[in-house]
Amino acid sequence: MREITFSQATLEAMAEEMRLDEDIIVMGEDIVRQGGIFGQFKGLPAEFGERIMDTPISETAIIGASVGAALAGLRPVADMHYADFLGVAMDEVFNQMAKIRYMFGGQTTVPMVIRAPDGLSLSAAAQHSQSIEAWFMNIPGLMVVTPSNPADAKGLLKSAIRDNNPVIYFENKILYKEKGPVPDGEYFVPIGKAKVAKEGSDITIVSYSIAMKKAYEVADLLAKDGINAEIIDLRTIVPYDKETILESVKKTHRLAIIHEAVKQGGVGSEIAAYVAEEAVEYLDAPIKRFGAPFTPVPFSPPLENAYRLNSEKIAKGLKDLF
């Protein structure tokens, strides 16, 4: 299979879908002239002209107008620049976008996608490094996807654009440059379905997005001790794939969840709670969650490093379960 970057994979998804459907428009800050701050829109303006729009620095208008445009027949893709700025448009996201279909009794759909680049990068500090996907697990009406590699990035973005529900697409900033195999031809990665990324028998590691890299590292470290980890890539966090998780835990009898976001109140809490509710009798060990410490993201490299997930520490923590 050909290898392309995550960023290119998203570009392919956008271009393919935009060619097929004229109703798709794209708006965001600084996406036209330089192709987006991470190059993820490069070339689209040349091909699609006015369908790619530079917005004012007005996040409520970016999301709110996208919702309005969706109600009037378009399929907007709105770029958030940084996921950290979702707070600016939070009312539009949770009180409008997420609720319109339901509170108006199904009269309409809100087919739109928010692209939200997230995660730690190099010392971008407290307001440009966050992963806030957990908030949206608690907000009915949205779908939330979190690709971890180029193939999923493309397949999930295409699914998100085609979906008639509002979707938040969290794309990790460090992943943009990562290369990986991407199928030729048209394909979709279904929303709501997790992937068993690596089969194993001794412990289930659930992860998503950039933390999948750690999951693999941890699995390798565990393998050295003869522990065979199964890795589940959630891909979608709302709705998350309960069946795949349960099935795996029933097989391995141990569970760990790894994400880059803050551990407390994170996605891992929901997954852990779900398993403790539905399959506690299968567990041979405590459920372990790994995520960021309970502080904002610090700037200085040594502090930021201390803030990051650490595969060795995780592996050590997991070995203790055996």
Add this chain to the structure above:
Amino acid sequence: MREITFSQATLEAMAEEMRLDEDIIVMGEDIVRQGGIFGQFKGLPAEFGERIMDTPISETAIIGASVGAALAGLRPVADMHYADFLGVAMDEVFNQMAKIRYMFGGQTTVPMVIRAPDGLSLSAAAQHSQSIEAWFMNIPGLMVVTPSNPADAKGLLKSAIRDNNPVIYFENKILYKEKGPVPDGEYFVPIGKAKVAKEGSDITIVSYSIAMKKAYEVADLLAKDGINAEIIDLRTIVPYDKETILESVKKTHRLAIIHEAVKQGGVGSEIAAYVAEEAVEYLDAPIKRFGAPFTPVPFSPPLENAYRLNSEKIAKGLKDLF
């Protein structure tokens, strides 16, 4: 002990603190002329004059200016009207208020309180009925309290106002009119400390705010079957009182969490995950979470009723654990 309403208890807290400290100011929409939409500010304008301020309908300014005022020496209390509008000011809450102390290396404090009336009331529907406290568990830098009765309402509000950290004070709209015993004289309820509201031996029920009523009802129902429930009122959800929870679970070997907020990704997820991480070996049964279904709040009474917590159903679910 004298009995006063929750609403009056908050009024006493405000008045007592404002008398002692001239730096406390209060701002919000519609609080001066009619005493707040739930009467929770009644009388304060008469006593404190210009220190109680009607704001424009500008939630980012209400929170943002409160933060700025806190940086310049005041101790603002900002009223959110409805917790549902926190989304409008979410950036101010999570990127400014919560982070300023940390990201500026402890140069300053941000002593302020956000009062956020939340929860279901009678058919207020999707945008005026929400309980969104779980989001803030995932945001380092805040303290979050959730009183369940008049005495705690007063004691926690006084603690919140005195605290030099930013505090979100979620006050349930239905509780305002509830009466309960409130101590005479000055007292404080410490932030971060849960209360064992009822001792028991067979199952631990963790709850807070309005759902505490359900916790008592459920305990009564369980008692009929000879099940003696211990009830923990969290009082504070950030930081939550891990010790009290663990201690109880180690005694009862069963755990349930009840809150009015959406179950998925709720506070219950974090509590359940924490126990599954730290004390799974003490559990004799699955951990049960009870919360709202995964939909926005519907308007029509029969739908809203179906949306509410139901003590019978919860009790039935818990009996199955034995």
Add this chain to the structure above:
Amino acid sequence: MRMVKYNKELLETFYYKMMKIRRFEETVERYFLDGEIPGFVHLYIGEEAIASGVCTSLTDEDYIASTHRGHGHTIAKGADLNQVMAEIFGKKTGSCKGKGGSMHIADFSVGMLGANGVVGGGFNLATGAALAIKVKKRTNVSVAFFGDGSSNRGTFHEALNMASAWKLPVIFVCENNQWASTTPYRTTTAVEDISIRAQGYNMPSKIVDGNDIFAVYEGFKEALEYVKAGNGPFFLEAKTYRIKGHFVGDPEMYRTKEEVNEIYVNNNPITRFEEEVLSEKLMTEEQLKKIREKVEIEIKEALNFALNSEYPDPSEIFDDLYV
């Protein structure tokens, strides 16, 4: 005389729309006070000339975004009255199947994109709908109704700037009813005329007497011409007054009954219309009466429809969340 240019049909439409809203609101008020209507209700009484004067010039392919005070807009836009009434009663037959209620009334089939429980939530929705019109090269327009108080929300600013920068076909209609809940708008709003803010977006504006349906109609027509010519958005400010409490049940401790009554008697948009068309002999009392009777029948029918409809079944709670 300014009214000679209005043909009979138009005059009838004006009166019909205004009366329909007025009688609808009076009916809702009564049933709310009787405890038959759940939730919050914000009445449009005294402001009927605005929605009616505006929506008369719109078709079902034009969009409106409304506010918490949305019944008037919904009715003026031509929504099915039975369904609107049933929704407010929380019935399964309501426009939103009972999921929305008064604060979330909507009828997408006539381009009514919804009331909004979030003050200022509609600015961006209307702007986005206008963007869709522009992208699809349609000739329609989008209208955002909004209150004086809501003009202090950041969304006002972001939407108006975007609409103007992108020259979108949207008309911002300010219903300046002097009050934002319990607060006289001037105490928290730095300007007397909200429309002066249009200058900050390079947008033309006009102030009209919002209790004079002819003035509203003319002002809106001017806006419509400007916008339809591709010039971008327009700002129309209609000066009016909120006759009823902020919501039904409001103790109204912040103003006197006299102040309100003064306006209700002397500046009532419906009475003014009646007096004007009668004194100008453009309509007869007989004609007006016929319209009132028609309205009465429709209101009664809507009420019966609502009262006789079933509540949704609890199981419907999970319907209509995702596609």
Add this chain to the structure above:
Amino acid sequence: MRMVKYNKELLETFYYKMMKIRRFEETVERYFLDGEIPGFVHLYIGEEAIASGVCTSLTDEDYIASTHRGHGHTIAKGADLNQVMAEIFGKKTGSCKGKGGSMHIADFSVGMLGANGVVGGGFNLATGAALAIKVKKRTNVSVAFFGDGSSNRGTFHEALNMASAWKLPVIFVCENNQWASTTPYRTTTAVEDISIRAQGYNMPSKIVDGNDIFAVYEGFKEALEYVKAGNGPFFLEAKTYRIKGHFVGDPEMYRTKEEVNEIYVNNNPITRFEEEVLSEKLMTEEQLKKIREKVEIEIKEALNFALNSEYPDPSEIFDDLYV
């Protein structure tokens, strides 16, 4: 001649502040490109006259709220240069102990309430600080520096309205540098002069040449007088140009080198100042040189301080979150 009224001390302060910022930024740029400075860095080169012209009239008891482009404001407000430099290098000795970096530089000891990674995050902070000044009956002012692009944020609107409705002592200083990152501001901003928006808040405004420190200084003094007299806020727009890329490392594909160079050569606030004071014989080349030398020493010292300081210990990650 307009400058005869400026005494030597003031002229020296102008030059000193501007040169200090310029040389600081050039130093930071070099070390950033060398990979020694982590994170994002937005340079203030070409805009020095604004922060310098404004802050010269402020004391440590006056507040400023800054932006992502905050070094100039911080230095002009009198922050300790060593600590500022160390912070940008991520050192423990930095003003924020290495937790903030360039985008979150702050020095509360001189009333500098922080840079802000959120564009438009400062409007409300400055307004709130002004509220505190008013409540405490102090005679100080608060200043919000902000970019042209940020004037499209809703926070701009909410803060300006609140400040005016409450007559708060705050001065909004717009640094209109023609660009919002890669976007020429006029393509997304509906007005040419941002300051026209002040009218929407009943607020006086003034436009000055932001590359002329005398104009900035005078304009700000006018604002200060107005505000200190208790009249409420004032809006000052300084026209300038962003000489460097949006951030260090910006490929700048959206404009030509010629366009930038033109302005750097012909409208450089520092060169303009030098030429003017020399030609007016208000300062000598000798005097200017002495100041430059002083600046050079301070920059070198700050750099050495930063380079020789330690990084924070990983364990410090948990410090300074809660009180």
